[in-house]
Amino acid sequence: MAPSAPPGIGLLKGLGVTIKHLFQRPSTLMYPHERDVLAPRTRGVIALMDENCTVCMLCSRECPDWCIYIESHKETVPPAKEGGRARTRNVLDRFAIDFSLCMYCGICVEVCPFDALWWSPEFEYSEYEMGSLLHEMDKLREWADTVPPPPPLDEGAVLPAEVSDALAKVEKERELAAAKELEAKQAAEAPAETAGDAPKKGKAAEPEIHVKAGEIDQEAFDRLIAEGKSERMARSKAKAAYVKKEKARLLAEAEAAGGDAEAESPAPKAAEVKVDAGEIDQETFDRLIAEGKPERMARAKAKAAYVKKEKARLRAEAESDTGEGTGADEPAEVPSELGASPEAARQALDADGAATDDDAAPEVAAEAATTEAPAARKLGDIHVEGAGEIDQEVFDQLVAEGKSERIARAKAKAAWVKKQKQAKLDEEGGA
Amino acid sequence: MMLLVTSGVAPYLAQAESILDVGDTFIVPLLLKLAFVLGIFFVGPLVAGYLEHKAMGRMQHRRGPVEAGPFGTLQLVADGIKFIQKEDLIPSAADKWVFAMAPGVALVPAMLALLVIPFGPGVFALDLELGLFYVLAASSVSVLGVLMGGWSSANKFSLFGGLRAGGQLIAYELPLILAAIAVAVQAGTLSLVGIVEAQAEFMLFGTGINLWYVIPQLLGFGIFFVAALAELSRPPFDMPIGDSELVFGYMTEYSGIKYAMYMLTEYAGMVTMSALMVVLYLGGWQLLPGVPLPGCEAAGGLFDCGVTGTLLGVGVMLGKILLLVFVMVWLRVAYPRLREDQLQRIAWLVMVPLALLNLALVTIAKVVY
Amino acid sequence: MSDLDLRQEFLAGTAPGEDIAVQLSGDGQFRTADMSLSIGPAHPATHGVFRIVLDLDGERGREARPVIGYMHRGFEKLAEHRDFRQIFALVNRHDWLSGFSNELGTALAVEKLMEFEVPDRAQWIRMLLAEWNRVLNHLMFIGSYALELGAITPMFYAFREREDIQHLLESATGGRLHFTYNQVGGLKIDLPKGFLAESTQVSSLVRSRLPDYFDLVLGNEIFHGRTKGVGPLPMEVALSLGVSGPTLQAPGLPEDPRVTEPYLKYGEIDVEVPVGENGDAFDRFYCLLHRIRVSLDIIDQIHDHIPPGPVNSKLPKMVKAPEGATYVRIENPLGQLGYWLESDGGRTPWRLKMRTPSFSNVQAIPYLMRGQLIPDAGSILGSVFFVVGDIDR
Numbered sequence A: 001m002a003p004s005a006p007p008g009i010g011l012l013k014g015l016g017v018t019i020k021h022l023f024q025r026p027s028t029l030m031y032p033h034e035r036d037v038l039a040p041r042t043r044g045v046i047a048l049m050d051e052n053c054t055v056c057m058l059c060s061r062e063c064p065d066w067c068i069y070i071e072s073h074k075e076t077v078p079p080a081k082e083g084g085r086a087r088t089r090n091v092l093d094r095f096a097i098d099f100s101l102c103m104y105c106g107i108c109v110e111v112c113p114f115d116a117l118w119w120s121p122e123f124e125y126s127e128y129e130m131g132s133l134l135h136e137m138d139k140l141r142e143w144a145d146t147v148p149p150p151p152p153l154d155e156g157a158v159l160p161a162e163v164s165d166a167l168a169k170v171e172k173e174r175e176l177a178a179a180k181e182l183e184a185k186q187a188a189e190a191p192a193e194t195a196g197d198a199p200k201k202g203k204a205a206e207p208e209i210h211v212k213a214g215e216i217d218q219e220a221f222d223r224l225i226a227e228g229k230s231e232r233m234a235r236s237k238a239k240a241a242y243v244k245k246e247k248a249r250l251l252a253e254a255e256a257a258g259g260d261a262e263a264e265s266p267a268p269k270a271a272e273v274k275v276d277a278g279e280i281d282q283e284t285f286d287r288l289i290a291e292g293k294p295e296r297m298a299r300a301k302a303k304a305a306y307v308k309k310e311k312a313r314l315r316a317e318a319e320s321d322t323g324e325g326t327g328a329d330e331p332a333e334v335p336s337e338l339g340a341s342p343e344a345a346r347q348a349l350d351a352d353g354a355a356t357d358d359d360a361a362p363e364v365a366a367e368a369a370t371t372e373a374p375a376a377r378k379l380g381d382i383h384v385e386g387a388g389e390i391d392q393e394v395f396d397q398l399v400a401e402g403k404s405e406r407i408a409r410a411k412a413k414a415a416w417v418k419k420q421k422q423a424k425l426d427e428e429g430g431a
Numbered sequence B: 001m002m003l004l005v006t007s008g009v010a011p012y013l014a015q016a017e018s019i020l021d022v023g024d025t026f027i028v029p030l031l032l033k034l035a036f037v038l039g040i041f042f043v044g045p046l047v048a049g050y051l052e053h054k055a056m057g058r059m060q061h062r063r064g065p066v067e068a069g070p071f072g073t074l075q076l077v078a079d080g081i082k083f084i085q086k087e088d089l090i091p092s093a094a095d096k097w098v099f100a101m102a103p104g105v106a107l108v109p110a111m112l113a114l115l116v117i118p119f120g121p122g123v124f125a126l127d128l129e130l131g132l133f134y135v136l137a138a139s140s141v142s143v144l145g146v147l148m149g150g151w152s153s154a155n156k157f158s159l160f161g162g163l164r165a166g167g168q169l170i171a172y173e174l175p176l177i178l179a180a181i182a183v184a185v186q187a188g189t190l191s192l193v194g195i196v197e198a199q200a201e202f203m204l205f206g207t208g209i210n211l212w213y214v215i216p217q218l219l220g221f222g223i224f225f226v227a228a229l230a231e232l233s234r235p236p237f238d239m240p241i242g243d244s245e246l247v248f249g250y251m252t253e254y255s256g257i258k259y260a261m262y263m264l265t266e267y268a269g270m271v272t273m274s275a276l277m278v279v280l281y282l283g284g285w286q287l288l289p290g291v292p293l294p295g296c297e298a299a300g301g302l303f304d305c306g307v308t309g310t311l312l313g314v315g316v317m318l319g320k321i322l323l324l325v326f327v328m329v330w331l332r333v334a335y336p337r338l339r340e341d342q343l344q345r346i347a348w349l350v351m352v353p354l355a356l357l358n359l360a361l362v363t364i365a366k367v368v369y
Numbered sequence C: 001m002s003d004l005d006l007r008q009e010f011l012a013g014t015a016p017g018e019d020i021a022v023q024l025s026g027d028g029q030f031r032t033a034d035m036s037l038s039i040g041p042a043h044p045a046t047h048g049v050f051r052i053v054l055d056l057d058g059e060r061g062r063e064a065r066p067v068i069g070y071m072h073r074g075f076e077k078l079a080e081h082r083d084f085r086q087i088f089a090l091v092n093r094h095d096w097l098s099g100f101s102n103e104l105g106t107a108l109a110v111e112k113l114m115e116f117e118v119p120d121r122a123q124w125i126r127m128l129l130a131e132w133n134r135v136l137n138h139l140m141f142i143g144s145y146a147l148e149l150g151a152i153t154p155m156f157y158a159f160r161e162r163e164d165i166q167h168l169l170e171s172a173t174g175g176r177l178h179f180t181y182n183q184v185g186g187l188k189i190d191l192p193k194g195f196l197a198e199s200t201q202v203s204s205l206v207r208s209r210l211p212d213y214f215d216l217v218l219g220n221e222i223f224h225g226r227t228k229g230v231g232p233l234p235m236e237v238a239l240s241l242g243v244s245g246p247t248l249q250a251p252g253l254p255e256d257p258r259v260t261e262p263y264l265k266y267g268e269i270d271v272e273v274p275v276g277e278n279g280d281a282f283d284r285f286y287c288l289l290h291r292i293r294v295s296l297d298i299i300d301q302i303h304d305h306i307p308p309g310p311v312n313s314k315l316p317k318m319v320k321a322p323e324g325a326t327y328v329r330i331e332n333p334l335g336q337l338g339y340w341l342e343s344d345g346g347r348t349p350w351r352l353k354m355r356t357p358s359f360s361n362v363q364a365i366p367y368l369m370r371g372q373l374i375p376d377a378g379s380i381l382g383s384v385f386f387v388v389g390d391i392d393r
């Protein structure tokens, strides 16, 4: 069996295959310079949204190698209402995951009943020492900003019961809203009702507020895309930018509320908002579901929306308590049912966002664009200054330290917000 | 270097004038030639290695080196620096002196072989009358270094590698030399420069068509190429290294600068052998058969060229060398490794008879015409 | 020597690797000694911590003793302390190249014990991913076997294909090796949108690149020289040693639970079992390469079959298997995988015994390696496809 035969056809074929590849494009991805877009389900790192965590300890108990460390203490919450009962709740002190032990099974993410744990495709957190792989809450929270929205399911998939229920509900509400709108149109023809209807309309339009939960900062998004960032990264950054912007705006608003008394009407008492913890904002949830967002994401966002709403309400309450008028310097051409209060102004803003958000349902976008766009643009101008702002010093320093651009940017943004807040505080203190 | 020094007085003195023989002094040409040989010795392997990295990478759907220097050209320099920095380990059971000397013993002959190889019109250090003989003799000394390394490492895998290398050399030296003799017979000289000249003058029997020796001696060229691969332990004949069998063969215990010396030997060997094949079979620095280089039409198209002619000649020569190196790389990419016994069988049962046949044919043809 | 003798002789020896002694042979005039060469535990040919002790006479070996256990991680014991959700994260790790198939075997065993009916859609998707997993696994071995014979290039081509497939699987499961996608009663979550279209695309891509492997490796004369007639394993020996997968199909036995004992929905589609003739290294490789093609055929069939519907069913909060025991065997990429699952009615398995294909396949190594040359030892070692973690568990 000596292969003493003259080089046969097989040998030539081998040469042919290899030379063929010489002229093909190599499939190398130049990693640090180019990055792959990982699937949204990629189990890269576990992110924690600590706002959602109720310290139920389920994750830590179910983890097959017990690598989640949680510490908490109990706190007494004063009664929500006069004469109510004080309650205790758990406050998270420490949440750490030891990634040197973690086997990336995903059980913790799966069992968390409050959507506090998420998988992020982020993977660049290797360390020189095993011990450095123990990551604490702040780090885990940072990763939460990189969590992509879950992908839609395959056509043949059955949606979870909650989702399909919610969908049906939204469908029904849509019909109802359409009927109402028709009614309102007819009513608008009668000239006398404009002022009287405002509170009611404000309430009816309430769902509009919550569109913002899934909102992205379109400007930031466009800019990032133009910079050649992947769509997903751009989206997550744009979201972060939006949140930041929103915060800045609230601050500005509060400031304005302190100074001016241009308000046309007092803020409506948001009495319908409940105080129960763990509540989700049902309208937001339904809306997001209707927009085709997966159930989980919708739930988490709805929770966030609830918290935000709650905060706004508390602020408004505080303002009305001090007896000062509140409002924003919104122009007269704002449709009356929207221009009544900061709340309403925000609705307008959010609607503007919705108009540019390519994810939003088209009909919402169209509606918003036609009715509320002018006012919103003007208001929007106020917080453009803060868009996409990062703390350049921090950013440079982090990049110099060899951090990835993404992380550096996220941290720099956080630093900026912190600074901004500090400045605000100082200012207030000085005043 | 002794050869060089004595070349002025020895009977086997230079036939053709080297362009490095400038001035009347002894020392200037000597230094120039030294620089020339050392330059080729250190730069040639780097270029060959880079070509291997890149070609292999592209054939394997990769890019090869990209980071060090423009397009990764300095990758091997970076590797060299890395090797120099590495700890130079010597196994405690090793035969220390032999172990330390072995890479040098492998390296120096590879360098010496470059002495007589012409790289262009007049671009050579020395034109020995026995040039061909000298190259083959010098390059086969390298295997001593390999054997020494394999033996002294006190490692079973190294020992296997060293012995395989020894066996391989003995088996393939024979067809290599027989094929080379056929060329010498046809050219009527052992001088490498003379062989190039002879190729420029060789006409296809009775016609006016000028041909390089690769055409009449295609068989011989094939044998020489395969034997050269085997002698260099290049895949598919890399059993002395056989990384999936013998870990790394005779180099298993080597690290740092000594390992780098072995690697340099291998790549220098590739360059030397390719250059030898170009000289013996592919017409040396001629651009095309029968077409004199521009600028040197006067002297048969081979010598006394102007600056352009010389540079072009060197370029052509280097191009041909790299082409052959590329083919060696190509074979490495495409083929699995043979087995040691299969290799021996091919050598004794196929290559040696074929080489003898080739020699006989060439001799008969030479006598008849 | 019959296989029985062989095994008895093997069993009669002292602990593997400990009886390394120098024997003197020859007629006393020229004293030679056999050399014992320890290949591994860390050696390029063993791809993993696996060790073979060879008694050598020159380059020819007399005896070969595989030494296993360097990678024992005690999965069977660990599984007894993990509940039925957690064991999935364990079982996809013993054979790290067949994570999905291992999970599948576990899921089938638990479901069988619980008499659980899994929705159709989940079964088809499980099949789809199991076949992709098989292709992944086989590509790896094609690359590594060629590498063992000194051909470096097929490895890179195989990894290019693997990358495409892993990307695909990652989009559904979130993992690249340890998928953790199965759960008792179905799958964790349905496929993402567009998965099937991408799967079709990757399938045709891999199929279009398969001829490269046939040309580059299978048709190469040097490859023939290195594998044909090397390490033939006769059918009787193969059967008595309990090898399975390509190693068993190479002697010509079309044994494959997908065909002979269909699980999931394999009964509803055509599954071809490629077989060899001589049972040598070449045939083993031949079967392996053709199994990729067969898997791609299956994948294409599955694409047309996946029905709409749920992929999992409602489970009790705490999954508990009823008291009892069951055995499930499936065709893992490397051969037959069996799980013996015994439950005492609690929330963890009382015993989970793994019958892994690699463990059975390496039993053939002492037989195959007797009297072989060192290079052939590498060739044989690579052709009895195994994953070290799957041997030691």
Ligand code: SF4
Residues within 6 Å of the ligand: A046, A062, A063, A064, A065, A066, A067, A068, A097, A101, A102, A103, A104, A105, A106, A107, A108, A109
């Ligand atoms: S992924 Fe698994 S191992 Fe890692 S922390 Fe979560 S539960 Fe624990």
Ligand code: SF4
Residues within 6 Å of the ligand: A052, A053, A054, A055, A056, A057, A058, A059, A060, A070, A111, A112, A113, A114, A115, A116, A117
């Ligand atoms: S399961 Fe979720 S809510 Fe409970 S402790 Fe863990 S992270 Fe917090």
